Amino acid sequence: MTDAGRLIPRDRTAHPDPYDPGYKTSVLRSPNQALLSMESTPTEEWGPTFGHDQLGPLDNNLILNWTKGEAPAVGERILVHGHVLDELGKPVPHTLVEVWQANAGGRYRHHKDTYFAPLDPNFGGCGRTITDENGYYQFMTIKPGAYPWPNRGNDWRPAHIHYSIFGHSFGQRLISQMYFEGDPLMRYCPIFHTVKDRGQLDSLVAPLDMTMSRPLDYLTYKFDIVLRGRRQTMFENKPEGL
Numbered sequence: 001m002t003d004a005g006r007l008i009p010r011d012r013t014a015h016p017d018p019y020d021p022g023y024k025t026s027v028l029r030s031p032n033q034a035l036l037s038m039e040s041t042p043t044e045e046w047g048p049t050f051g052h053d054q055l056g057p058l059d060n061n062l063i064l065n066w067t068k069g070e071a072p073a074v075g076e077r078i079l080v081h082g083h084v085l086d087e088l089g090k091p092v093p094h095t096l097v098e099v100w101q102a103n104a105g106g107r108y109r110h111h112k113d114t115y116f117a118p119l120d121p122n123f124g125g126c127g128r129t130i131t132d133e134n135g136y137y138q139f140m141t142i143k144p145g146a147y148p149w150p151n152r153g154n155d156w157r158p159a160h161i162h163y164s165i166f167g168h169s170f171g172q173r174l175i176s177q178m179y180f181e182g183d184p185l186m187r188y189c190p191i192f193h194t195v196k197d198r199g200q201l202d203s204l205v206a207p208l209d210m211t212m213s214r215p216l217d218y219l220t221y222k223f224d225i226v227l228r229g230r231r232q233t234m235f236e237n238k239p240e241g242l
């Protein structure tokens with residue numbers, strides 16, 4: 001049986017241009033030759049993907065996974081949840097969702113990150129989960145902090161969480177970033193604004209979802225992701241994100 005959903009080509013013209021002078025690092029790393037178009041191979045379309053049996057019990061809990069449950073990370077406790085859908089609005093079940101983010105002070109656990117904010121010894125910044133049979137996923141984390149980055153004079157990244165979603169085939173993979181409702185820094189962020197369509201920009205912003213927040217424990221943000229088709233969640237502006 002054919003799954004037509006897997007084969008609808010991505011509309012590259014709708015996604016952020018890999019070359020965007022307002023976003024300085026994109027200038028040197030964007031391709032300066034026309035892209036080659038290649039047919040996907042059967043393995044890419046039908047080959048096996050990551051299975052659910054390889055995940056640890058704390059993999060979707062960034063508050064506890066770095067210390068393996070010993071001590072919680074510092075920060076505003078949040079649950080992030082949503083559905084992964086295909087272009088027809090059907091759930092994408094049993095697919096790997098990976099996330100990575102800065103700590104509550106806006107610092108990544110990465111040797112190239114030398115920002116003043118200290119590392120949190122109890123926070124690694126990476127997590128993963130698998131969607132259930134309804135395409136639903138959730139993970140616990142702390143709200144990442146904003147941080148400055150060298151671009152123009154005084155650029156700051158709004159709080160954001162990086163996402164990679166495997167999908168059911170290589171051609172379905174999506175890499176993007178989730179932002180938080182109400183963050184005023186979104187207005188000024190050149191990376192956020194590489195997405196030109198207002199509706200698409202809105203789809204990268206997770207609304208606060210009080211229905212799922214847990215009293216005296218955590219707030220919740222809802223982030224649905226569409227893998228292909230006209231309503232596809234935008235790729236972030238990176239050559240590897242094409």
Ligand SMILES: O=C(O)c1ccc(O)c(O)c1
Pocket residue numbers: 025149157191
């Ligand atoms: O590509 C970059 O230069 C860049 C800078 C800061 C970020 O937070 C990021 O996600 C990318």
